[in-house]
Amino acid sequence: MYDVLKVRRDFPILEREVNGRPLVYLDNAATSQKPLQVIRTLSRYYERHNANIHRGVHRLAEEATGLYEEARGKVARFIGAPDPRGLVFTRGTTESINLVAHAWGRKNLREGDEVVLTEAEHHSNLVPWQLAARDTGARLRFIPVLDDGTLDMEAAEHLIGPRTRLVGCVHASNVLGTVNPVERLAELAHEAGALMLVDGAQSAPHLPVDVTSLGCDFFAASGHKMLGPTGVGFLWARPELLEEMEPFLGGGEMIREVRLERSTWNEIPYKFEAGTMNIAQAIGLGAAVDYLGSLGMESVREHERRLGAYAYRRLAGVEGITLYGPAENRTGVVAFNLPEVHPHDLSQLLDQEGVAIRSGHHCCQPLMRRLGVVATARASLYLYNTEEEVEALVEAIARAREFFEAPA
Ligand code: PMP
Numbered sequence: 001m002y003d004v005l006k007v008r009r010d011f012p013i014l015e016r017e018v019n020g021r022p023l024v025y026l027d028n029a030a031t032s033q034k035p036l037q038v039i040r041t042l043s044r045y046y047e048r049h050n051a052n053i054h055r056g057v058h059r060l061a062e063e064a065t066g067l068y069e070e071a072r073g074k075v076a077r078f079i080g081a082p083d084p085r086g087l088v089f090t091r092g093t094t095e096s097i098n099l100v101a102h103a104w105g106r107k108n109l110r111e112g113d114e115v116v117l118t119e120a121e122h123h124s125n126l127v128p129w130q131l132a133a134r135d136t137g138a139r140l141r142f143i144p145v146l147d148d149g150t151l152d153m154e155a156a157e158h159l160i161g162p163r164t165r166l167v168g169c170v171h172a173s174n175v176l177g178t179v180n181p182v183e184r185l186a187e188l189a190h191e192a193g194a195l196m197l198v199d200g201a202q203s204a205p206h207l208p209v210d211v212t213s214l215g216c217d218f219f220a221a222s223g224h225k226m227l228g229p230t231g232v233g234f235l236w237a238r239p240e241l242l243e244e245m246e247p248f249l250g251g252g253e254m255i256r257e258v259r260l261e262r263s264t265w266n267e268i269p270y271k272f273e274a275g276t277m278n279i280a281q282a283i284g285l286g287a288a289v290d291y292l293g294s295l296g297m298e299s300v301r302e303h304e305r306r307l308g309a310y311a312y313r314r315l316a317g318v319e320g321i322t323l324y325g326p327a328e329n330r331t332g333v334v335a336f337n338l339p340e341v342h343p344h345d346l347s348q349l350l351d352q353e354g355v356a357i358r359s360g361h362h363c364c365q366p367l368m369r370r371l372g373v374v375a376t377a378r379a380s381l382y383l384y385n386t387e388e389e390v391e392a393l394v395e396a397i398a399r400a401r402e403f404f405e406a407p408a
Helices: 004-009 036-049 059-078 093-108 127-136 153-159 182-191 239-244 279-295 297-316 343-351 365-371 387-405
Strands: 087-090 114-118 139-143 164-170 195-199 218-222 233-237 255-258 263-265 322-324 333-337 358-360 376-380
Touching: 036 059, 036 279, 059 087, 059 279, 087 093, 093 127, 093 164, 093 195, 093 218, 093 233, 114 127, 127 139, 139 153, 153 182, 164 182, 182 195, 233 239, 279 297, 297 322, 297 333, 297 387, 343 358, 343 376, 343 387
Parallel strands: 114 139, 114 164, 164 195, 195 218
Antiparallel strands: 087 233, 218 233, 255 263, 322 333, 333 376, 358 376
């Protein structure tokens, strides 16, 4: 049995009060809180092992290197990657996708080629491709989002074709909560001879992920959204692709031999890890995936599926509310708008009651246009949230409404 109260005890920040009320943290799609197991791993690393990795032969350097490489193995196993050489540590999803757009895109895209994305992409899976398209003459095409927040897969079948070189898709939308059929998109991409990139920023923290069964070629995620520290994330790629790709950042560590005029590259994944990496953070991410693994991602998913459905149902009962995204097959992200209330004002009023949600375009301006809004409010749940917290949200929304509807 999933014991959410036991889980909560691992997260000291959840004991905080905000404005005299217990903190109700519902901004997990922006970043998650960290369990003691991760916090302690970070402080133990700095107390006992801190050194730069790979270069040194002294004891601490060996220990730090061992812990860092162990973390790589843990993260690779967590996403079902058979070979840890395919796992590159980055600063997060944004850097991972930029890495692909530079190191793969600039080398492989030509005029007339197409990159197929969706209307629901986060800016981090859009802007890097706009830059790559500008530099190479490739064209971007977009799978439409249907009114229910799912992808128009019929359109996808027509859009993905002989000109397609890469299909990129957000696995779980940070606005709509939709879980997209990336396996099917990967099949379509491969039938067309293209590659498949999955933005896993909102899936790796919440769903069991297996890159092999997803059938993707690239998978990007951020540590800070999955209980890990900020400043670290990863790109997984099929090792053969990494071998063929050009480097992204140049500098120390990523080289084999450097001459004044030219250099040769280190083996993968080190070819893509230039300079001193976020060592402690990567080790902290290793502790985070250990923690997630100990709960079991199936159980995490089930808890969030139940709680997400509960939140969707409770919010749907709020008079006049617009909910975005599908009612079924969704994560614990619920975006909404109330008539006559700007989402920023709403989130400020909720903050006065200790309820933390987010408002804005959520780095998805094209999707906002598709939905016909400039912004939404968004509550996003995680493995430590409870039904009581959903109730606190719904009650705080009711009080905010009274405030806005009161005669001036
Ligand atoms: N993609 C999605 C779907 C996201 O939700 C986010 C973070 N909001 C990102 C990419 C970017 O992640 P990061 O800022 O950690 O690079």
